[in-house]
Amino acid sequence: MENLMGGFATVFQPATLAYCFIGVFLGTVVGILPGLGPLTTIAILLPITYKMDVTSAIIMLSGIYYGVAYGGTITSVLMRIPGEASSVVTCLDGYEMARKGRAGAALGIAAFGSFFAGTIGVVAISYLSPPLSRWVLAFGPAEYAMVMLSGISLVTYFSSGSKLKALLMAAFGLLLGAVGSDPMAATPRLTFGVFHLAGGIDLVPLAIGLFGISEVLSMALQKPEKMQVLAAPTGFLPFMPNRDEARRSAAPVVRGTFLGFLVGLIPGGGAVLATFLSYAMERKLSKNPDEFGKGAVEGLAGPEAANNAGTAGAFVPLLCMGVPANAITALLLGAFMIHGVAPGPTIIERQPEIFWGVVASMYVGNVMLLILNLPLVGLFVRILEVPRAWLASIILIVCLVGVYSTNSAAMDVLLAVLFGVVGYILRRYGYDLGIVILAYVLGGVFERSLRQALAISDGDLAIFVSSPLTITFAVITAVLVIIAMIPRRASPKPAQATSTPTR
Amino acid sequence: MRMTGSRWTALGLLVAAAAAYWQASLLPRWGFDGPGTGFYPQVIAIIAMVLAVVMFFVDNEEPSSSVDDDNAVPRYGHARPEERRVFHIYLLALALLVAGCWWAGFVVTSIVVVITIMRFAERVNWRASLITAFSVAAVGQIGFGWLLNVSLPEKAPDLALRTLMRSAGLL
Numbered sequence: 001m002e003n004l005m006g007g008f009a010t011v012f013q014p015a016t017l018a019y020c021f022i023g024v025f026l027g028t029v030v031g032i033l034p035g036l037g038p039l040t041t042i043a044i045l046l047p048i049t050y051k052m053d054v055t056s057a058i059i060m061l062s063g064i065y066y067g068v069a070y071g072g073t074i075t076s077v078l079m080r081i082p083g084e085a086s087s088v089v090t091c092l093d094g095y096e097m098a099r100k101g102r103a104g105a106a107l108g109i110a111a112f113g114s115f116f117a118g119t120i121g122v123v124a125i126s127y128l129s130p131p132l133s134r135w136v137l138a139f140g141p142a143e144y145a146m147v148m149l150s151g152i153s154l155v156t157y158f159s160s161g162s163k164l165k166a167l168l169m170a171a172f173g174l175l176l177g178a179v180g181s182d183p184m185a186a187t188p189r190l191t192f193g194v195f196h197l198a199g200g201i202d203l204v205p206l207a208i209g210l211f212g213i214s215e216v217l218s219m220a221l222q223k224p225e226k227m228q229v230l231a232a233p234t235g236f237l238p239f240m241p242n243r244d245e246a247r248r249s250a251a252p253v254v255r256g257t258f259l260g261f262l263v264g265l266i267p268g269g270g271a272v273l274a275t276f277l278s279y280a281m282e283r284k285l286s287k288n289p290d291e292f293g294k295g296a297v298e299g300l301a302g303p304e305a306a307n308n309a310g311t312a313g314a315f316v317p318l319l320c321m322g323v324p325a326n327a328i329t330a331l332l333l334g335a336f337m338i339h340g341v342a343p344g345p346t347i348i349e350r351q352p353e354i355f356w357g358v359v360a361s362m363y364v365g366n367v368m369l370l371i372l373n374l375p376l377v378g379l380f381v382r383i384l385e386v387p388r389a390w391l392a393s394i395i396l397i398v399c400l401v402g403v404y405s406t407n408s409a410a411m412d413v414l415l416a417v418l419f420g421v422v423g424y425i426l427r428r429y430g431y432d433l434g435i436v437i438l439a440y441v442l443g444g445v446f447e448r449s450l451r452q453a454l455a456i457s458d459g460d461l462a463i464f465v466s467s468p469l470t471i472t473f474a475v476i477t478a479v480l481v482i483i484a485m486i487p488r489r490a491s492p493k494p495a496q497a498t499s500t501p502t503r
Numbered sequence: 504m505r506m507t508g509s510r511w512t513a514l515g516l517l518v519a520a521a522a523a524y525w526q527a528s529l530l531p532r533w534g535f536d537g538p539g540t541g542f543y544p545q546v547i548a549i550i551a552m553v554l555a556v557v558m559f560f561v562d563n564e565e566p567s568s569s570v571d572d573d574n575a576v577p578r579y580g581h582a583r584p585e586e587r588r589v590f591h592i593y594l595l596a597l598a599l600l601v602a603g604c605w606w607a608g609f610v611v612t613s614i615v616v617v618i619t620i621m622r623f624a625e626r627v628n629w630r631a632s633l634i635t636a637f638s639v640a641a642v643g644q645i646g647f648g649w650l651l652n653v654s655l656p657e658k659a660p661d662l663a664l665r666t667l668m669r670s671a672g673l674l
Binding site for chain 1: 509512515516519523526527536537538539540541543544547550551554557558562578579582586587590592594596598600601604605609625627635639643654656
């Protein structure tokens with residue numbers, strides 16, 4: 001507790017407080033803007049922090065990371081375009097709630113749920129970091145590989161629609177993640193002779209293409225009136241959920257918080273996996289699973305809480321082990337190293353002001369985000385009144401800025417457009433694109449762990465069932481994949497049966 | 504066997520997985536110190552090919568059309584001629600976006616893309632289209648490009664504009 005108080009003393013210094021505010025505000029803004037994600041923003045701002053104090057720099061960059069989770073919700077709910085990958089799930093029910101005239105309530109539930117989860121997540125970091133880091137440290141390559149594999153299997157199993165299609169998308173996500181340099185030998189592969197691909201396919205063009213550009217193409221084929229379904233609430237009260245919505249969102253928020261934090265601890269897990277798992281869990285627990293995807297409050301509240309808790313959880317392996325949970329925390333790790341600080345088990349003892357300063361800033365940052373988000377959300381609701389012509393043009397240009405700025409490469413823009421067209425086709429035929437992103441993100445850690453484990457065992461696959469932990473994950477994976485592969489007879493749709501009687 | 508859109512999609516995925524396998528097969532599967540560079544992509548590509556083949560034979564259903572289902576991604580085949588026209592021009596705008604990044608720079612690309620969408624796809628009047636196009640280009644270039652130092656595609660028109668702004672004392 002004394003250390004935490006010391007952290008608060010650091011944060012409440014005017015300059016540090018200002019950097020915390022700048023971070024969460026920027027995070028919210030880039031979360032709102034489709035295309036400009038936290039990865040791009042942190043990468044852009046990283047050089048600016050060179051001359052800053054290390055604690056302030058990390059506090060500002062961390063603020064962008066967890067602020068994005070709040071901001072991403074707004075575009076997901078209002079435009080069905082995720083500001084970043086972990087907001088993909090929010091699109092499903094948040095957008096449908098908004099279409100039913102409950103945009104304000106959806107944003108209110110998301111903001112309160114995110115605040116609760118973010119705060120609980122930070123409390124958990126404060127108290128659970130030491131024992132959890134010791135437990136995670138016990139993972140070997142085989143354990144990591146099986147955790148990743150079972151994570152992907154769980155997500156495909158719980159995905160809506162065909163499980164086979166979900167498995168296929170997971171395989172393609174892993175393949176896309178394998179393009180570029182081999183993570184162990186740095187040999188280029190799957191490049192088809194294209195020099196630009198030697199560095200791999202970046203997450204930004206892939207995500208913007210699959211979600212942003214494919215959405216613009218879908219908009220082009222929609223009737224214009226579809227963009228004007230949502231009513232823009234004004235004032236504070238419309239953002240408050242009604243009694244039924246509040247009652248239905250309470251338990252999913254609590255469940256999402258705990259699930260999100262635990263998943264966030266797993267390197268490679270983080271907020272994206274947490275949101276998908278939370279959504280799947282809520283649908284399984286729901287008495288009305290058919291309502292999911294059509295504006296279920298539980299489908300919004302759970303994943304939103306999991307998103308923020310997962311973001312908080314992802315800081316644990318970073319701060320306690322020096323292992324980034326995802327690409328964004330990898331950039332934060334880079335920021336630490338630029339300033340000559342090596343995060344890891346010793347940071348709590350040797351540089352407590354940094355560790356506890358960052359932790360305390362998250363408490364403060366979450367309060368700032370709640371205060372910022374609810375009043376500002378009303379302004380962003382008005383985005384829906386913008387006609388498709390303006391909206392599509394602006395989205396495309398922001399996507400261009402986001403994609404190009406990542407590597408300053410026109411090739412990335414080409415890739416994003418190609419992924420956009422492919423994404424539109426795949427979405428049209430019922431393929432879940434969120435799984436592609438998830439498998440892509442997990443692919444690097446999964447391959448490294450898999451190959452390390454096989455190298456240790458000299459190719460003996462028994463290493464993956466050599467401990468109770470790996471056996472548990474192996475059984476989970478096997479059961480889920482077998483269930484997914486069993487073809488199920490689709491129930492005929494009455495409308496189709498009558499319209500095409502010859503089929 | 505009837506070739507539906509679902510089957511064409513599965514076939515496309517099969518071809519992509521086969522191409523990935525071909526590339527991966529050029530790399531060593533196993534080395535003296537364990538799995539080689541090609542091991543992982545080969546295994547994943549084989550899994551993807553098997554799944555795509557299964558999908559090809561199993562998935563024969565056409566998804567519901569946007570006419571009947573509001574949640575469906577709008578389908579090109581069911582779109583009216585006017586909607587198809589808009590879709591084609593959006594595709595053209597995407598092509599212009601890519602080409603512009605290579606050869607025209609940010610300002611020209613954003614102006615051309617915005618006008619293509621607003622004027623030619625959505626039939627917004629010229630005045631509003633031009634005002635929006637120039638505003639988007641200006642905000643993007645000045646806000647992102649110059650004030651925030653975000654890397655944007657930069658060609659002769661962008662450099663000329665920057666020089667002009669500098670000479671006017673605005674930068």
